[in-house]
Amino acid sequence: MTTASAERDRSASLGLSSIEARSIDYVPESERHGRVADQGPFWFLGNFQFFTIAIGFVGPSMGLSLGYTALAAVIGILFGTLFMAFHASQGAELGLPQMIQSRAQFGYRGVTLVLLGTLVTFLGFNVVDVVLVSGGLHGIFGWNATVVGLVLTVTATLLAIYGHDWLHRIFKLCFIACLPLYTILTIAILTGHAGGTTPTLGGFSWVAFVGQIAASASYNITYAPYVSDYSRYLPRNTRPASIIMAVMFGASSSAIWLIILGAWLATRMGASDGLVALHDAGNAILPGFGALMALGSISAMIATMGLNAYSCMLTVLTGVDAFFPLRPTRSARIVTLVILAVAWTWISLLCPDNAIDLLFATLTIMLYLLVPWTAVNLVDYFLVRRGHYAITNLFIPGGIYGNWEWRGIAAYVLGFLATVPFFVLPGLYTGPIAKALGGVDIGWLVGLIVAGAAYALMSRSIDLQAEKAAIVQSEADLRTLPLHEALPEEMALPVG
Template sequence: MSDLPEKYDTDVTVEKAGTDASPEKDSVELETGRFHRLKVLGEKLGIETNGIERIAEDARTDRRLWHNGEVWLAANCVIPTFGIGILGPGLFGLGLGDSLLTIVFMNLFATIFASLLSTFGPKLGLRQMVGSRYSWGWYGVKLVAILNSIACIGWSAINTIAGGQILTTVANQSISNAVGIVIIALCTLVIGFAGYKYVHVYERYSWIPTAIAFFIMLGLTAKEFVNLPMTTGQTEAGDVLSFAGTIWGFAIGWTSLASDYNVYMPAEASPVRVAGWAYLGLNIPLILVEMLGAAVMTVTFANPEWEALYQSQELGGLVWASLSSVGGFGKFLMVVFMLSVIANNIINIYSLGLSMQVWGSWFHYIPRSIYAIVGTAIYIPIAIAGANNFAESLSDFMNVLGYWLAIYNVIYIEEFIIFKRCSYENYRAAETWNDRKSHTIGFAAFLAGCCGAAGAVLGMDQVWWIGPLAKPIGTYGGDIGFELSFAFAGIAYPPLRWLEAKILRNYGYNV
């Protein structure tokens, strides 16, 4: 990494356990035996060996705060983002105008949360799941880490389906989706396995060819766009809410790993600048690429050839329809789009290991890089099994993801605003990050989460369930699950958290 300070390295000083006896014992045992030998081998190979340990302040030497934007720019300037956009007209029956408006306003709102949570990386020096201990509790965060691990696996599977479909189309159906899925997964594994600094180097440049390919697609297809009319009344309301829920799920998905990619930035870094770069890096690709997807999808309603390609080959067919006019060069651009998936997936595979290390002491023993291999082995067969249902799989996954992340975010943010009084110093991260008695147990967050889940059940609009509050909206219902889950959990958490803290203090907890 020639453009980073010489001291900027992932194998740097970390702060060991706090005052809790069990983590101290774990830290000692972690330095012995077979896992220590794996760590030494990783250091020799240039692989990041740090896991969920807190990064000491004198080791945070990455002062280029725009790095916090480039990661999100690259991770979202990808073909799966284009796939989100096509769902507006293609799955929810929206017109072009209401699709574009929903994309703009929903992304501008949803990305506020990831931008805010990203500021905790430099301030606390903690990965996202470890920092979540302060709100979700020492034990409660283990459930959150499990859910986040599942989300990382799901993201990876959905993304590789998109890439696999494109490669199959490029090869004129002569190879299966499975081949493309495996190729993308293995390329992702190499970078995610290597660690933090390699992820940043790759993300710094990977978005450039993809952005150029999207601009070429725009130039080739703009004359074909169709201004589909908006629907009206309840039907319009229901469709817009359901599409907004899908966009929310895609954008809010980054919050559960927001601080994983800036913990090497200095503690004195301006939170406004850190959040600003994240907000910019997220919204530029999310808004522009999703808008392009929605616009390209409208052509299928007026062009039978495009519609036939989309119906037979889904996302891959639609992309080829937009690029087929330039022949072989179009197929080259499709390969670029296929490889763009790697920029998104390495974020998930890298953070997967950090989430799994939070599950418990024994999981912390295992090096982060090993989890990258395990995760890849899990999501490849899942992606192959769902390879022929990209649009429906994407929509269902985004909505469910949006429900639980709404709960996660409102609890995290209320802890910061109400109980930490908007002060990063009140976390006392250096002393408390690995001290069990400096965190709540997690009962308050768990019970508030159950309230949020009840809200999601009441408001969700899925094929397998339409909540009673969603049914009156639109012809077939309208999804308000994430709004209700956010509200229910947000109302329940403060009194539950206050009560839990009052009880725990009687038992020697410093919460």
């Protein structure tokens, strides 16, 4: 009996068989049961909660008018979602979590450099989620913030433990429940039945406008490191264009909708808390509808916390496996998720109540960390290797992709260092060039261009012909995998 078979039998005896069997391993063709039609609603719901509304507060808090905030939101979201959507096509082709695939650009162990940034992203989102929900429910209903935070964490952790299919099911249910609520609210706003006052005319400044673009762009770019985690169960022959368009439409449409809604709440109702603003606007339509709006939005946020936790678990297991080879068992995922849940809960309890400043700073830091990675990864996938990888070698220490791939690491570091003079972290640090530009934040754009260009230049020395034999052998090995068997432990790959 193989190790994987023994693990499945043990899980069944413990009643854990409904927990997803895969984590950082390859998903064979026999298990590819995903549908492109599910990708759009899945990522639509991923942004369909009041965290997104809070992004719409950034511009108005800096004196930007509703119209200019909406324009900046559209520009930022479309730009950021473009990168996210292109990453989604990688999941179906390779059947791997995003960070495992990144071993091709950074090396089997070198990818840990990028994993630190993604770990901050996933934990950061869940910390801010807990702070926002706990503070919002305390403000609306007087509920104990600590108890609320614990309930959120436990629920999200359970979703992540059960994994991919359960996350897709819950996202679909939340999508069905939340869409009518926000539609009613939006119609009420357009017809003047949601309360609010006529605001003083807002203004325009490049600092505020570009700041809103950066916050909006970062919101969906930060999905880039894990979008493939939820498309890797799609059939391998799925057209990349169909995946890209589904994710692009789903993730961008909901984000644009709710960021503009948030800007309206900020300029018309003076909102500074997304959940409280939803509650007040809903009650202006019909008493009690506000509570329904708030709870519906929270359900979507809890589902998204589960998504963050799931990919955070994949990140940690990928990092550990780089130095200490492990079997991606159900036990490993459960233990990892429990540790992560304790970590983000503890951090959230230490956070200040002013969640808007925390939100903006967290998103900005995430953007600086992730933009160089997304540039390197996409250049490699679409321009250099054009989607052709020896998948089995991604599980071999010292394989054809090496342990430390200097090109990817160097490009990433150069991209990140290039952003430092452009940093705009209010209250923390403003780079010298950013000061000269009056505080306008274009660091993320500089990092994107520098990292992508540097990798494109350095990758010209990659011997793609030498990789062809390994790719052919890898495809042959994958075709001979027994039913339900997958990398890494079952193939007895050599270590060297």
